[in-house]
Structures are given as C-alpha cells and as structure tokens.
Amino acid sequence: MTITSGTPTPIQIAQQLEQRVIGQREAIQEIAVAIAKKLTGLRVGNVLMIGPSGTGKTTLLHAVEEMLAADPSLAVSSNVIRIHANVLGEEAERGHAGEGLLLRLIERARRRLGSGASVELLIEQASHGLVFVDEVDKIRTVVGGQPNVSGIRAQEALLTLIENEAVPLRLPDWADGATVQIDSRSILFVCVGAFEGLHDAVYHRVTAGRDRGALKPVTVVEDGRVRNELQFSLREWLKSEDLFEYGVSPQFLSRFDAVVLLDALGEEDLLRIFTQGQESALRQSQTYFARLGIRLQLTPDACRRIAREASRQPRLGARALKEIFRRVIRPFEYDPRGTAAEDGKIVIDVAEVDRALAAFRAQNDAAAG
Ligand SMILES: Nc1ncnc2c1ncn2[C@@H]1O[C@H](COP(=O)(O)OP(=O)(O)OP(=O)(O)O)[C@@H](O)[C@H]1O
Ligand SMILES: [Mg+2]
Known part of the structure; x- marks a missing residue:
C-alpha cells in the first residue's frame, strides 16, 4: 500500500x-x-x-x-x-x-x-x-x-x-x-x-509478597491528623x-x-459520562419521556450525587451509573403520566435521589436480614 x-x-x-x-x-x-x-x-x-x-x-x-x-x-x-x-x-x-x-x-x-x-x-x-x-x-x-x-x-x-x-x-x-x-x-x-x-496481584507483590516493602507508605495530613497511607497505582508497578x-x-x-x-473512572468522568455520554442512561430515559411528551430534568446536584455514588463502586466502572439511575428513575418510567407535573415536566432533585438510594439500601438490609 x-x-x-x-x-x-x-x-x-x-x-x-x-x-x-x-x-x-x-x-x-x-x-x-x-x-x-x-x-x-x-x-x-x-x-x-x-x-x-x-x-x-x-x-x-x-x-x-x-x-x-x-x-x-x-x-x-x-x-x-x-x-x-x-x-x-x-x-x-x-x-x-x-x-x-x-x-x-x-x-x-x-x-x-x-x-x-x-x-x-x-x-x-x-x-x-x-x-x-x-x-x-x-x-x-x-x-x-x-x-x-x-x-x-x-x-x-x-x-x-x-x-x-x-x-x-x-x-x-x-x-x-x-x-x-x-x-x-x-x-x-x-x-x-x-x-x-x-491489580490485586501486583499490589500484593509490592506490599506483602516477593517485593514486600517496595511500596513505601506516604505521610498524609487530613483534618489536622497525620497518618501513613499506601498509594498504589498499577501503572507505576506493573x-x-x-x-x-x-x-x-x-x-x-x-x-x-x-x-x-486505562484509568479507573473518577467522579468527574462519571458525571460527564452520565450527562454527556452518547449512550448515557439519562439521555436514553429522556428520549423515552420525550416520546410521551414529557420533559425529564435532573438538577446538577442530583446528577453529581449519582456520579458520586457510582464512583464508590469501582468494580463496575460506568456501568454503576446505569444501575444507580435505574433505582431513581424506575417509578417515573413505570408511571410517566402519573408522576409528571401538569406542565409535562419531571424534575428530579438531589433529595429525590437520596430518597431512592435510601429506600434501596433499606430494602437490601431487610433482605440481608
Ligand atoms: N470512558 C468512557 N466514556 C464513555 N462511556 C463509557 C466510558 N467507560 C464506560 N462507558 C459506558 O459504560 C458502559 C460499559 O463500558 P465498556 O463496555 O466500554 O466497558 P469495558 O471497559 O469494555 O468493560 P469490560 O472490561 O467489563 O468489558 C458502556 O455502555 C459505555 O457507554
Ligand atoms: Mg468490554
């Protein structure tokens, strides 16, 4: 060629x-x-x-x-x-x-x-x-x-x-x-x-395994308190x-x-994926409501709360966004007309997100006995 x-x-x-x-x-x-x-x-x-x-x-x-x-x-x-x-x-x-x-x-x-x-x-x-x-x-x-x-x-x-x-x-x-x-x-x-x-295997190698002690703790000061912390990145040690x-x-x-x-996704990336990503769960849901003549809106705080919650589940990456959002949006998607206001809008704020997440946790705790 x-x-x-x-x-x-x-x-x-x-x-x-x-x-x-x-x-x-x-x-x-x-x-x-x-x-x-x-x-x-x-x-x-x-x-x-x-x-x-x-x-x-x-x-x-x-x-x-x-x-x-x-x-x-x-x-x-x-x-x-x-x-x-x-x-x-x-x-x-x-x-x-x-x-x-x-x-x-x-x-x-x-x-x-x-x-x-x-x-x-x-x-x-x-x-x-x-x-x-x-x-x-x-x-x-x-x-x-x-x-x-x-x-x-x-x-x-x-x-x-x-x-x-x-x-x-x-x-x-x-x-x-x-x-x-x-x-x-x-x-x-x-x-x-x-x-x-x-990731875990390499972490083990440099902390407890063959190269025990290679990863040195660093001193961090947080809220006026001093403590030692192991800061590990695969990129550095692989x-x-x-x-x-x-x-x-x-x-x-x-x-x-x-x-x-590739990096694990942090809160800011997750927020962008949630609000701007082409396959974002939010956009998909907005499209669903739009077909019914309803406008779905999430406040910026609500979006951030969802991204933060997702960042606490690092093993799922951006898939966590979908899971969390589903917990929040399900009752609205189930009954769009019943949950929309008279002006044809659904506005979800951070309090609504918190309520949905708390309800989900309570359900889980009950199931776990
Ligand atoms: N960096 C990213 N930018 C935009 N969307 C992302 C990003 N990472 C993940 N997503 C979204 O999360 C979902 C899962 O991402 P993807 O399938 O690319 O993960 P993966 O890295 O291939 O994971 P796995 O190792 O489990 O196969 C996709 O629907 C995608 O929309
Ligand atoms: Mg994949």
Missing part, C-alpha cells in the same frame, strides 16, 4: 474518538497514532490495553470501528474485525483460530467490496486488516495455577499470525478453495481486557513478569509494542 496524503492526523482521529469515549486520554492517543500510521500504509506495532471493567475499552473499539466505517475513503485501507477472545479460544481448541481470523478478514472485505471483488483484492485487504481482540484476558495460559489449554492454543494461534510473511490458508469454496500463503505482517492487532485480579504470571506468555507479550493502562 502507498502512503497517501489526506488521511486524518492523530489529533483528528482522537477528536472523533473523544465524542464517544470520555477520559482515557492515553489510550485514545495511543490508538489514534496507531490508526493514523496504519491509514498511511505503514506497518504499526500491536497494542495491548489493560483497564478496569466498565471504563471504556469496548466503547473505544466500537468508536474506532464506527469512525472508519463512516468514511468510505478510510474504509478502503482499514478492513476491521472485532472478535471476542473466548471465540478464539474455542476455535483454537479445534485447531484453527488463526485460519478463522484470516477468513473473517476476507469475509469482511467481501461484505464491504461486494461479491464481485477479486480474490486477490480480498486477500490484499485481509493482509492489511485490523484485528480487535476484546476480553483478551480470557485466553490466559494459566487459570488458578492450572494450564488453560484453549488459552495457550489461542495465544499460539495469534503468534503464528503476528509478524509472519507466509501463513498457509485454505480459501473458502466461493474463492475456489485453493491454499494460498498470506503475508500477515501488516495486520494490526489491538487486544484489550480487564485483567481482573491483576512489570512484564506480572503479566507472565497472569497467563500472558512471554512470546505473546513481546509482540506488543505498547501496553497501555
């Missing part, structure tokens, strides 16, 4: 992605640079993204796919597929995960270019494709200290594709079924996963060995030029 002018710059790509993904600057920048290089026809190093659940990894992959699909001139140089690592694992157990990926890339090109496109063109498109592997932490080589066969095989299958100039592939029957050699060196792999448990122990084989890890860590 030739280098073309007129392809978007990393900044332009990042601006597009930021319309969907809030925060996560580092991840957005990394992927924007990779895509920009790829679109100019350069070979690009693979990217591994690690970040807590519900912080925007899948959303980011979606955003890239949508961006590329929306502009036909970009789609020409970016044949994209997204695959769940579990599926790779299953195919790897049957011995054809790598082949499966290449065939998907070819099928994808055929859907885009139409069944009249030549097989050579489809192969060319596939060999310059983008492969997004979501939930890549599902193909660990070890789980609970035991070897995980599907994970080992899936990582091996990906290894055979990465940086390989001649991968044998039997073409589908519609493409005459011949076996060809595919040069897969230009395929860009972006693999993402939550790596649940990795080493390759931690990933090896987690079940990423050294060979597989070495195929990634960049390992990017």
